[in-house]
Amino acid sequence: MTRTVDLVIVGGGPAAIAATIDALSSGLRVLVVIRARRSGFARHLRQASGSALLMSPQVTVLSGAEVACVDGVNTIEAVVVRRLRTGRLLAFNASALLAFGENAQREKIT
Numbered sequence: 599m600t601r602t603v604d605l606v607i608v609g610g611g612p613a614a615i616a617a618t619i620d621a622l623s624s625g626l627r628v629l630v631v632i633r634a635r636r637s638g639f640a641r642h643l644r645q646a647s648g649s650a651l652l653m654s655p656q657v658t659v660l661s662g663a664e665v666a667c668v669d670g671v672n673t674i675e676a677v678v679v680r681r682l683r684t685g686r687l688l689a690f691n692a693s694a695l696l697a698f699g700e701n702a703q704r705e706k707i708t
Contacts, residue, residue, distance in 0.1 A: 602691040603629040603658070606677045608665055609698030610634065615643050617696055618657065628657045629690055631679055635662035660688075668695060 604626040607614050614630065621628045643659075660679060666687060667678040677692045 601689070603627045604693055605629070606631060606665070606690065606692045606695045607698070608695065610661075611698055614696075614698045617698070618643060622656055626656070629677075629679075629692065630657065630659045631663050631665055632659065632661045633664055633682070635682075663688075665695075665697075 605621050606629045607617055607621070608631045610630070610632040618628055618630055643657075660681075662682050663679050664682060665677060666680040667676075668674055669676045669678075674692055674695055677690050677695060679688045679690065680686070681688070
């Protein structure tokens with residue numbers, strides 16, 4: 599799994615799928631963090647974009663996880679993700695984060 603990404607997307611709804619497709623088509627490396635263990639995100643992404651885009655090494659989907667910490671000086675530099683079942687922490691170098699809440703509101707943090 600790559601430890602450096604351009605964009606972290608938090609959430610698994612339709613808006614997150616659209617943002618993921620847009621980022622991948624722009625050539626960005628994307629990490630998608632989804633709280634639900636079985637969200638169907640990968641299936642929905644595959645249906646929306648075609649399987650070739652999903653099979654790209656440019657996207658990593660972590661389900662059953664949450665963002666524990668975002669850190670950096672003047673801009674985002676690192677995102678720490680916690681696996682919900684084990685509590686294991688995974689650190690990623692990242693330069694932007696998009697969070698999608700329950701109402702599919704978009705919040706970009708850079």
